[in-house]
Amino acid sequence: MPSExxxxxxRFRISEVDACEPDVLETLKDLHMRTFLDxxxxxxxxxxxxxxxxxxxxxxxxxGIIPSVMGxxxxxxxxxxxxxxxxxxxxxxxxxxAIEQHARRSGLYCIVSDTTSNIASANNFIRRGYVLFQPDxxxxxxxxxxxxxxxxx
Numbered sequence: 326m327p328s329e330x331x332x333x334x335x336r337f338r339i340s341e342v343d344a345c346e347p348d349v350l351e352t353l354k355d356l357h358m359r360t361f362l363d364x365x366x367x368x369x370x371x372x373x374x375x376x377x378x379x380x381x382x383x384x385x386x387x388x389g390i391i392p393s394v395m396g397x398x399x400x401x402x403x404x405x406x407x408x409x410x411x412x413x414x415x416x417x418x419x420x421x422x423a424i425e426q427h428a429r430r431s432g433l434y435c436i437v438s439d440t441t442s443n444i445a446s447a448n449n450f451i452r453r454g455y456v457l458f459q460p461d462x463x464x465x466x467x468x469x470x471x472x473x474x475x476x477x478x
Contacts, residue, residue, distance in 0.1 A: 337385070337416060339378045339423050344370035352377060356387040360406030364441075368403050376423055378407075378416055385411050388420035390428060393437055395460065400428050402438035402472075405446070417449045425453070429476050438472045439465040 342349045353370045356377070373391030377384050386407040393399040402424060407416045428436055438455070440446045447470060455472040463469065 335380060335414060337378050337380050337414070337419070339376055339420060341423075341427070342375050342377050344375045349375075349377075352384050353387055356384055356406055356408070357404065359408050360386070361404070365404070373400075373403060374424075374427060376420055378420060380411070386416045386420060388417075388424055390424045390436065394464070395437060398433050399435045399437060400424075400431075400433045402436050405449075412445065417446065418453055421449065421453045425474070425476055434476060436474045436476060439469040440472065441466055441469055 342353070344350050344353055350370055353375060354367065357365075357367055368389065368391070370389070373389050375387060375389040378386035386405075388405040389403045390400045391403045393401040395401075402421070405417045405420050407414075425436065436455075437458075437460070438450070440450065450472045453474065455474040458471050458473045460471055463471070465471070
């Protein structure tokens with residue numbers, strides 16, 4: 326990935342993808358490994374909706390939303406991963422916006438998610454209007470922060 330491209334000149338493309346296609350599934354698995362290393366279990370990419378961000382045709386980030394076990398009309402922002410060398414370009418927030426737009430069009434009224442010790446991600450949730458909450462049945466790690474955003478109906 327050319328790191329000498331000036332920040333303003335970078336061109337990213339976010340596209341919804343079909344994780345049932347074998348090459349797309351491999352791309353999502355590779356991005357997950359590159360962005361989360363061994364800190365998070367591999368999600369079931371064949372569930373929900375997934376997006377990939379590319380730069381110059383190369384995948385550099387991914388995100389997904391799956392149905393939440395918290396109830397009907399709630400989506401779970403399952404992952405938002407950006408390759409380390411492109412962190413700081415607003416890709417996580419842009420992908421969150423794409424997911425929120427899809428969720429609204431799909432009739433969801435709320436998105437939930439969680440983070441652990443990732444301050445940058447927590448700040449991005451705050452910037453996108455998410456608020457902390459404590460679920461009745463916590464689903465993640467003991468040190469997780471839980472986020473919720475009401476997106477309307």
